[in-house]
Amino acid sequence: MNEILTKTIEEMADMEFDCSCGKKHRIDIKHIYVGENAYNRILDVAKEILPKEILLVSDNNTYKALGKCVENELTESGYNINNIILVSDGDLIPDEKAIGRVLVEVNNETELIVAVGSGSINDICRIISAKTHIPYVIMGTAPSMDGYASTVSPLIIDGAKVTYPGTNPYAIIADSNIMKDAPFEMICAGFGDILGKYTALSDWRLSNTIHDEYFCDTTEKLVRNAMYKCFENIEGAVKREVKAIEYISEALILSGIAMTLSGNSRPASGAEHHLSHYWEIDKLSRKLEHPLHGNSVGVGTVISAWLYKKLNIEERFGIETPVPEIIIKFIKFYWS
Numbered sequence: 547m548n549e550i551l552t553k554t555i556e557e558m559a560d561m562e563f564d565c566s567c568g569k570k571h572r573i574d575i576k577h578i579y580v581g582e583n584a585y586n587r588i589l590d591v592a593k594e595i596l597p598k599e600i601l602l603v604s605d606n607n608t609y610k611a612l613g614k615c616v617e618n619e620l621t622e623s624g625y626n627i628n629n630i631i632l633v634s635d636g637d638l639i640p641d642e643k644a645i646g647r648v649l650v651e652v653n654n655e656t657e658l659i660v661a662v663g664s665g666s667i668n669d670i671c672r673i674i675s676a677k678t679h680i681p682y683v684i685m686g687t688a689p690s691m692d693g694y695a696s697t698v699s700p701l702i703i704d705g706a707k708v709t710y711p712g713t714n715p716y717a718i719i720a721d722s723n724i725m726k727d728a729p730f731e732m733i734c735a736g737f738g739d740i741l742g743k744y745t746a747l748s749d750w751r752l753s754n755t756i757h758d759e760y761f762c763d764t765t766e767k768l769v770r771n772a773m774y775k776c777f778e779n780i781e782g783a784v785k786r787e788v789k790a791i792e793y794i795s796e797a798l799i800l801s802g803i804a805m806t807l808s809g810n811s812r813p814a815s816g817a818e819h820h821l822s823h824y825w826e827i828d829k830l831s832r833k834l835e836h837p838l839h840g841n842s843v844g845v846g847t848v849i850s851a852w853l854y855k856k857l858n859i860e861e862r863f864g865i866e867t868p869v870p871e872i873i874i875k876f877i878k879f880y881w882s
């Protein structure tokens with residue numbers, strides 16, 4: 547029995563353990579805080595690092611939602627803050643312009659980057675942290691994607707999506723009181739990204755069965771348990787109840803951790819993600835808007851689950867696969 551399965555997400559931070567899969571797994575994130583008023587934890591993190599200057603990065607929306615409050619708390623505690631608010635007309639894009647805008651603010655005094663936001667802000671700060679070796683903390687504002695605990699940064703370079711190696715955040719802070727007030731489309735996207743784990747795990751198991759690919763039961767269980775918790779609390783999530791939003795946030799953080807444990811993206815991303823990436827790149831190349839990542843992953847999950855059913859994979863290989871009708875029901879429940 548691997549002890550990680552009995553831990554809370556906060557206890558998983560900075561953990562190392564010998565796993566039944568034969569690997570020694572390590573989680574290189576110093577702190578993970580999920581819960582009401584978790585935003586306060588930024589003061590504990592700052593006290594640990596004692597930075598000469600903090601680069602605080604948000605956009606116009608996330609500054610209003612949380613950035614301003616973080617700025618006040620840190621200033622009142624005596625820290626020097628360089629506050630950058632990235633301004634964009636529509637969705638903030640993690641491209642050369644946004645990365646450059648933040649990078650020019652890094653100086654010799656910058657010893658901590660505090661990113662306030664979700665997908666794009668996290669990707670921008672992660673790549674800068676990786677290049678400068680300045681630790682960064684992500685303070686989530688929406689349970690919209692599973693990149694919080696990831697180690698790569700998908701960026702838009704020369705108009706195309708390119709994934710760069712990044713680094714783990716020093717800490718992840720997900721305040722459920724803030725996350726629950728995110729635009730509903732973003733909460734849906736988070737749930738859609740979690741739906742995708744269902745077929746991703748089936749893909750991984752199938753490849754293990756057919757090709758004898760490396761598989762970690764513990765990692766699989768971690769993701770599956772977190773995913774089921776979100777399914778069981780779907781009604782609460784639609785009503786923006788704090789506990790249900792925490793389950794989504796935890797599942798999203800956990801799937802990032804799961805990728806670190808397995809050493810690849812298998813536990814978090816399968817055919818449903820390939821479909822979603824294709825749609826995203828296609829729209830991008832035609833300069834058209836595309837839905838939030840998780841929302842197209844949800845649709846990809848339906849197609850993938852339908853293929854599993856059509857090919858009779860569950861009976862043929864004895865592995866659990868999702869029922870497409872149930873996936874459709876979940877999606878309809880969210881959007882009704």
Ligand SMILES: [Zn+2]
Nearest residue numbers: 565567762764
């Ligand atoms: Zn393992």
Ligand SMILES: [Zn+2]
Nearest residue numbers: 692739839843
């Ligand atoms: Zn995803």
